[in-house]
Amino acid sequence: MEDNLRDIGGHYLELASLLADGSRELGYRPTLVTHHSFSQRNPQLRADNRLKDLALDPQFHVRRMENWSLGVDGPALVQRNPSGKFVGGTPALRLLETIREIACRPSRRPKSMLKNWSSAFVESVLRFSPVDGDRIVINTGGDFQILALARALDQINQIGDGRSLTIHVVFHFAIYDSVVTDRARAFGRQVNAAVQQMTPHQIHLHATTDSLTNQLAEVGINASAIPYPTRRRDAVMEKSPTREPIKILLAGMPRAEKGRDEIQGILQAIELPHLRSGRCTWSMQLPRKRWQRMIPPTMHELVDGPAGQSSSVLEVLRGNLTSEDYHAWLDTADVGLFLYDADRYVARCSGVLLEMMIRGVPVIVPDRCWLAEQVRAAEKSGPIGWIYRSTTEIPGILDRLPGQLNDMIQNCRRHAETVASVHSGRNTLLEMGVENRYVDMMRDAG
Structure with a gap:
């Protein structure tokens, strides 16, 4: 899943296609969930070799979730819950955050973004209808996406059959520059509180550098370091x-x-x-x-x-x-x-x-x-x-x-x-803990 993916240029599609290629090598049939405008903005996208034989589900109507992140790439000042309500924070910070919300167009306000992202996730998962052994990967994750994911999984719990989903979330962006800040600590609390609400689902958090893994650990988040994939030439x-x-x-x-x-x-x-x-x-x-x-x-x-x-x-x-x-x-x-x-x-x-x-x-x-x-x-x-x-x-x-x-x-x-x-995409997925289905099939056959 990549809510930022609207165009064929840039690394969003490159990362997604490399992970898709790797998943095929492990015995999966990947589906790529993108921003809803991906097909409309790129009418010739099927000419791109990376998209051949890759099922697409243009679903998300919201992107740039980092715009409300507590990390270095976002301006947020106060921790929130999955519905977008403040958790903690001084009255002054809450007031400043509220003013920022009002200054945004309605579709870019936190509650609206969380609602739109979670609705797209739920619709995509219901359409995908995952079975045991299927895996969901959120390619570009962050503290605000985690809130939306918790909200989405709560909706799935209410309408589902009790099946546990296995979801991998990949973090890319730094939480703080050089020293741990109050915002960084709020980042950690926000992520951990949301993950705790996601039972009975299995949530695995990953970071694309050792340094980022250490930053996450500094604010109390348990994540594994994985290699970022690239294309062989x-x-x-x-x-x-x-x-x-x-x-x-x-x-x-x-x-x-x-x-x-x-x-x-x-x-x-x-x-x-x-x-x-x-x-x-x-x-x-x-x-x-x-x-x-x-x-x-x-x-x-x-x-x-x-x-x-x-x-x-x-x-x-x-x-x-x-x-x-x-x-x-x-x-x-x-x-x-x-x-x-x-x-x-x-x-x-x-x-x-x-x-x-x-x-x-x-x-x-x-x-x-x-x-x-x-x-x-x-x-x-x-x-x-x-x-x-x-x-x-x-x-x-x-x-x-x-x-x-x-x-x-x-x-x-x-x-x-x-x-x-x-x-490689294959090794990145293996380092995440995604199972090699071919090995499992050979073991079952033997």
């Missing part, structure tokens, strides 16, 4: 040794937490010594209508077309890409550059980093976050990238690329085999 391993110009690639649409405001300054710093000189090329994906403000005016004339069709030193891909185009673009990278806000990624996984690592592509990442942890963890078999503390260090790293890159690529290609085995 064997063909990239056959690329010839890199020569100048070296292609620096920033993958994914830039957002505030992904260093959107850093792009122009870095381009200004490397324009003459690295780009105009022909030593490097720069490639990135930007919105169709607002890319100009992220590129220095002196470089606007360098912007060129689709990947692989020119030798422009500055390549901008505008808008969302199909899965095939996106992965083909990543295949062209010599180095992956990440301008992420380290504070926001202390406990948060980056699917794009895994996409680079599984290709055997060296990376440049910020220190003091999950991305740097992955680069350091791989260093036992040789360095696979560079770690910076300040973006002002990036031009110096680019100066060193010609002498270091080809040896580092060999290390990266060896490490890619480890990434492929650990970060």
Whole structure:
């Protein structure tokens, strides 16, 4: 289930399709429950290979549940119960939260969002009619989704036959930045209180990084760490040794937490010594209508077309890409550059980093976050990238690329085999505790 899934671009569909592929390998027949507009907004979606033979149920009329989260990605100040009523909190905080509610359009107010999400969940489950052995996975979970899930399961209990559902909820986003806050503690109380109301159903909570698992534990939530899946790309391993110009690639649409405001300054710093000189090329994906403000005016004339069709030193891909185009673009990278806000990624996984690592592509990442942890963890078999503390260090790293890159690529290609085995959809589900039905069937047959 993915209530945020409205478009084929981005990682919501990528994660869902990888888990669906993994479930097939384990003997399941997956159904993907999406936002209700998914089919309407993407009339050609069946041309996407990730959706072939995948049953779709466009159901949710609400998304972005993190907008009322008590974690770092949400503004909530007060704990709630599954109906949306306040639990605890000072009078001042309750008043402020009430004012925020009133300022929202009615459909985005907490009680309405909880009601809409839970209604969609109930309708989808009743249509799915799960039997013993079936599993439900909520791909993008959080404290507010947990409230909606508790509300939905209460409705199912009232109309159902007493059957226990097995549900896995995956957490991705940090609860606090550096120290445990009162909001973080309320996050823990909110989740635990809601889970306790979900009997007789079996609820399993997971986190996509060890750091996030530790954060959840700090606020009293028991969750298991699981690997975030990524798609294998064997063909990239056959690329010839890199020569100048070296292609620096920033993958994914830039957002505030992904260093959107850093792009122009870095381009200004490397324009003459690295780009105009022909030593490097720069490639990135930007919105169709607002890319100009992220590129220095002196470089606007360098912007060129689709990947692989020119030798422009500055390549901008505008808008969302199909899965095939996106992965083909990543295949062209010599180095992956990440301008992420380290504070926001202390406990948060980056699917794009895994996409680079599984290709055997060296990376440049910020220190003091999950991305740097992955680069350091791989260093036992040789360095696979560079770690910076300040973006002002990036031009110096680019100066060193010609002498270091080809040896580092060999290390990266060896490490890619480890990434492929650990970060597969199949292994992610197994780490969740989802049973391998093929093994069970063979055991029963024997």
